[in-house]
Each structure stands twice: as structure tokens, then as C-alpha cells.
Amino acid sequence: MAELLPVFTACSTCPIRHRAVCASCDAEELDALNGIKYYKTYSAGQNIALRGDALDMVASIVAGTASLERVTEDGRVQMVGLLLPSDFIGRPGRSGLQYDVMAASDVTLCCFHRKPFEEMLDNTPHLRERLLEMAMDELDAARDWMLLLGRKTAREKITSFIDLIVRRSYHPAEAKLDQPMKIELPISREAMANFLGLTIETVSRQITALKRDGLIQIEGKRSVTIPDIYDLRAETGDDEEDVG
Amino acid sequence: MAELLPVFTACSTCPIRHRAVCASCDAEELDALNGIKYYKTYSAGQNIALRGDALDMVASIVAGTASLERVTEDGRVQMVGLLLPSDFIGRPGRSGLQYDVMAASDVTLCCFHRKPFEEMLDNTPHLRERLLEMAMDELDAARDWMLLLGRKTAREKITSFIDLIVRRSYHPAEAKLDQPMKIELPISREAMANFLGLTIETVSRQITALKRDGLIQIEGKRSVTIPDIYDLRAETGDDEEDVG
């Protein structure tokens, strides 16, 4: 099931080197991190850790997609975090997990045992600085997401999600917004439903409707082409104002 | 409208001294902060800053309640942050606001101009450490909130909100959970609706229903007595597991 994933040994060749928690570390700091890291892989569907567990590591996602999920007493599931490569798992200073961490696809993690990582945090201002930056970015993203969950229609939710994946798939500099764009949905319909606070049936129906309306084309189940990203964004319900 | 609020001049007598961003500062660091702080008040309903504005300060809430809000293009409003005393406003390293900041009641802020505060961050490890801690706490809270917005029923949303206010109103140590508890709702019905992703009418109806069911008693509009907090919590939809 899990295809063999390459093992990266040198941080300098790491694909997430410039976006992850180590992004602003200098060569010396990187050396120190390099000494305590280890890689770990999970296959799609596996849970990486469960709510209430003591997780004695923190990690960066090197490849694949993980999700954070919360569940009601009677089993309704809400995704509360979508973690793509370079995103960070775990909370320094606290080992008790607040949510389930799931591998949405095959996932490779660059892990650090909690203790040595926390010690490094104390000695490495760059590291804590970058972690704060990332936490605040996630907080902003979480707030966008709350608007989506609380106030958007099913159609707006789907278009917003596709736009989110577009934005994470293209570097802003190299994106050609006036040409058709193509993305791979990183998660299944069920995971999308859990992300968006919908049922799988509603997700499916809305995707069909967007296809019918010519806003997207679908090849297979996961591959989406957006003929005009502006047309799609006009359906997200978002204020146009370009912030951030 | 805005009653006169006391002006605090010494950090040592500040009511939020031990919970705010300055909580883990020592006397010397506090002195430095004290030198650059200034107080500012807003009256209920005023907006403190709007999305897209450049906010050249950061601040702690000393008294009152503020909210962060996001709005769709056609005016639907979702609250994305509920800021109570000791909570922090603003983002070091970025002046462009991602959301509107509103005074939900009369509010007193302890403000710092952005530049000197950011300089202090660089020289004061305790400060950045505490800020990271607070950002991660808010992230956890935001994720609970996402479960609420995405998957909970109206009744569960209301009971969850009341429980949230209970938890913020009583220090865990001094709370007597087996006795009736009394709180003041810090925000209007409309603000509750925007917090919970509901309409004001639904909020009103659910409160009436909880009253009818004997789970709460209401005096006036804002004062709520909870005869049995466990009964109320049984209605929140939350997994009982005590985490965090």
C-alpha cells in the first residue's frame, strides 16, 4: 500500500527546507537539528496519534497529507487541521494531544523527540521565532476556516476548498492566474466532507454542479482543472479585498 | 455610555498581570514594558480596527470583551475570535489585519506601539515564549470552535457556549462544580449568533428551550444560573474525555 518513500539524510536537500519550522535556521542550527531528527512513515488511513495520547515527539510533514480531527460523543467527525508538506505536528511544552492525527495519504514525517527539541527551542531563537510565525499563520487560516464553517453555503465551501488547494499548490510568484490551472485534490470525498462540515453526498452533488456549470473539469476522482480561477473565486463568498 | 474606567499605572497592580502576554516577565522586563505601554478605551459597539487596516499597535485586553469578525462579500458575519481580559490583540511581524476587531462591550486596552514591542520580543525570550504559548492556546480553542461550527446542533452550540463562559469565569481551582453556578453572558444575542454560526432567532429559541427544560435560569437578559453544570455539559455533544 505505502510505496517506498525516499529517505532524506541531509537537510540541505530536504524538499521542505525553506518552509518548515527549520526554515530560518542557519547552518549550525541545522546541524544540531540534523543530529536529533529521524524519519517515520505512515500509510494512508493510519492514525498517527489519538486525542488524549501522550505524543512524545514533534514533527514536520515532509511528504503526504495528514489531518487533525475532532469527534463528537456520538461520532460526528470534524477535521480541524489539514497538514500539507512543511506543516508542523505537535505542541512544544505539552504532550497531551487535543485531537486525533490521521494520515490522509501516505505520509513521511521528519520527527524530533520532544525533550531535545524543546531544549533546542530554548537555545535557538530562530526556531522559536519561526514556530510562532507558523502558529500565527495557522491561526489566521483557522479563522478563515471558521467563516467557511459558520456562514458559507455548500457551494461556497467547495469552491473555497478548491481555491485553497490551488493557493497551496502554486507559488504565488510562478502562478499564471489567467491560464487554466490544474490541481490534485489531496484528500478523499469523505475527508473533504469532514473538512467542510458537510456530508459526502452533498460534496459529491456540489462537485457535479460545478462541473455542469463549467467552473471545473474533473479527470478521474482527484484531478481538477480550473479553466478560470477568477470565475471560481467569484463563487467562494469571500470579500475580494486582497489581504495578507 | 462608556463608564469611566480606572487607569492602571503600575503593572504590579494590573488585574491581568498573571495571564497576559507579560505573565512570565520578570521585574526588569516588566519595567521595560511599563515604559512603552499606554492605555486606550473603546465603547461598546465601536470598531477598534478593520480588516485591511494597518494596525501599528498590539495590545492586551485589560477589561471588557472584544471580538474578531470576518464577513462574506454579501454581509454574513462570523465571529472568529472572542477576546476576554488578558487576551492579546495584534500580530507581531505583520501590520495588515486579517479581520475586523470590534468592542463587544466597553473595552480597556493596554497598548504597545508595534516597533518597540517587536524590539522587546527580540530581546526578551520570556515574552516570545509566552506569546507562542498563547497563540497555541488560541489555536486549540479555534479547533474546538471548528467542531462546534461544523458539526454541532443549535442546542449543542448554545450549551457549549455557556459552558465556555463558565470555564472562563471560574478559576478551575476555586470552582465548585457540584453547586449552582452563575455567569454573565459577555455579549449580546446577535454577537452570540455570530459566534455560533446561527441566527439571532435560533439563539433565542434555544435559550428558551433550555430554560423550559430546567437546564438554565435567566435573570434579565445576560445573567444565567446553571443549577447543574454536569447536566448542561451532557448537552454539549462533547466527548467527555478530560483533555488539557
Next chain:
DNA sequence: CGACCTATTGATACGTATCAACCCGAGTGG
């Protein structure tokens, strides 16, 4: 080929939104 999993499509139910009327207390002005 059959079993299984994911996704799609259809019919209906239900929860919350919407539209509308009304209530209540506080301010305001005659």
C-alpha cells in the same frame, strides 16, 4: 468473476433560516 470501497444519483425528512409580528425597557420630547 465477485467482493469491496469510493463516489454518484435519487427521494424524502428535518433543522435552521427567513420573514413578520410583537414585547419590553430605556430615552426623549411635548
Next chain:
DNA sequence: CCACTCGGGTTGATACGTATCAATAGGTCG
């Protein structure tokens, strides 16, 4: 001191969007 207005809140009737229940389709693997 009463009539009026205004904002916030409650209650009622109905509409509508999404959930639910159910059947079917398509792809993959044994």
C-alpha cells in the same frame, strides 16, 4: 407624566438547504 420611538429580544408561520436513507455505478484487488 404620558406618547413616542428605538434597540434588543422573543415568538410564530413558512421556506429552503442540506442531511438522511437508499439504490446504483465504477474501479481495484483477490
